[in-house]
Amino acid sequence: MIHEHPLAYLLGVEGAALLRAFTGGHDRAFVDARLAEVRRLLDDPDLADAAVDVDRVDPVAGYRSWAATYDTAPNTAFADTPVVDAVLDTLPAGTALDAACGTGRHTAGLVARGHRTIGVDASPDMLDRARRRVPEADLRRGDLHRLPVADAAADLVVCALALTHVPDLAPVFAEFARVLRPGGHLVLSDVHPERVARGSAPAVRDGAGRPARLPAHLHRTGDYLRAALPLGLRPLRCEEPVPPPAAPAAPAAGPGPWDAWPWSLAALVPEAARAADHGVPAMLVWQFRLAGA
Numbered sequence: 001m002i003h004e005h006p007l008a009y010l011l012g013v014e015g016a017a018l019l020r021a022f023t024g025g026h027d028r029a030f031v032d033a034r035l036a037e038v039r040r041l042l043d044d045p046d047l048a049d050a051a052v053d054v055d056r057v058d059p060v061a062g063y064r065s066w067a068a069t070y071d072t073a074p075n076t077a078f079a080d081t082p083v084v085d086a087v088l089d090t091l092p093a094g095t096a097l098d099a100a101c102g103t104g105r106h107t108a109g110l111v112a113r114g115h116r117t118i119g120v121d122a123s124p125d126m127l128d129r130a131r132r133r134v135p136e137a138d139l140r141r142g143d144l145h146r147l148p149v150a151d152a153a154a155d156l157v158v159c160a161l162a163l164t165h166v167p168d169l170a171p172v173f174a175e176f177a178r179v180l181r182p183g184g185h186l187v188l189s190d191v192h193p194e195r196v197a198r199g200s201a202p203a204v205r206d207g208a209g210r211p212a213r214l215p216a217h218l219h220r221t222g223d224y225l226r227a228a229l230p231l232g233l234r235p236l237r238c239e240e241p242v243p244p245p246a247a248p249a250a251p252a253a254g255p256g257p258w259d260a261w262p263w264s265l266a267a268l269v270p271e272a273a274r275a276a277d278h279g280v281p282a283m284l285v286w287q288f289r290l291a292g293a
């Protein structure tokens with residue numbers, strides 16, 4: 001169970017902003033404003049008793065409730081698209097695997113680029129959507145730890161926004177290396193570990209409608225390299241796109257519904273949130289090539 005207290009989040013944002021001031025990024029007026037805001041937050045009766053206790057759900061259960069809105073609700077994580085597309089545009093058509101393909105967001109792009117495309121996902125609900133969206137793809141139910149794909153069958157493996165759901169990268173990277181032919185490419189994207197550390201974990205509802213979070217494991221940049229290098233996967237590209245700063249805004253009136261946390265909480269302290277997020281990458285995108293061609 002996760003005890004999500006809005007004050008814990010808000011004081012964390014203020015703390016991150018104050019660290020930026022402590023290291024010279026902001027002036028005395030900013031520090032005084034933050035300290036006054038912290039006092040105000042601590043005295044706000046609307047925040048004092050607003051904690052929500054939240055369960056973790058496994059991805060199959062979590063995506064059962066999210067599948068219906070996955071492609072329509074605003075999703076800042078789709079910011080990986082331009083970088084992933086730029087990498088995919090450099091690669092020749094062949095056999096591509098979209099591992100943890102979800103509703104087929106990148107599967108569709110692989111088919112459009114002329115790849116014979118296999119998609120694998122653990123969630124039947126996400127796969128149903130992918131089947132409707134990309135009927136040309138060969139879509140299979142399966143797990144990242146035991147991909148239902150033959151050895152050396154793929155010229156390209158794409159895995160987008162899914163590795164945060166696995167606790168350990170090593171066994172999943174071993175599967176990617178197994179299904180890639182020598183010289184094949186691996187393209188990965190995920191929410192940046194600095195964002196995961198700041199509470200970026202998808203909010204869903206469990207079967208009974210209770211608040212729940214999908215697993216959000218924090219994999220540091222070096223964790224990817226430590227998983228990849230022993231398998232002969234050599235990094236060709238690593239991108240950490242930083243979103244443009246949010247426009248200045250007036251503080252929101254209240255904490256908003258739990259489903260919008262932590263973004264609606266950040267909106268209570270927009271100046272602190274802007275400072276805390278300044279320059280923090282949104283995504284981590286990798287391209288690796290398997291040695292041996």
Ligand SMILES: C[S@@+](CC[C@H](N)C(=O)[O-])C[C@H]1O[C@@H](n2cnc3c(N)ncnc32)[C@H](O)[C@@H]1O
Nearest residue numbers: 059100101102105122123126143144160161162
């Ligand atoms: C955020 S969605 C990403 C879907 C798609 N790749 C995209 O970028 O839109 C994460 C997907 O990973 C799948 N997933 C999570 N853990 C998995 C696992 N161990 N094996 C297979 N699929 C998994 C989920 O079912 C979900 O469809």
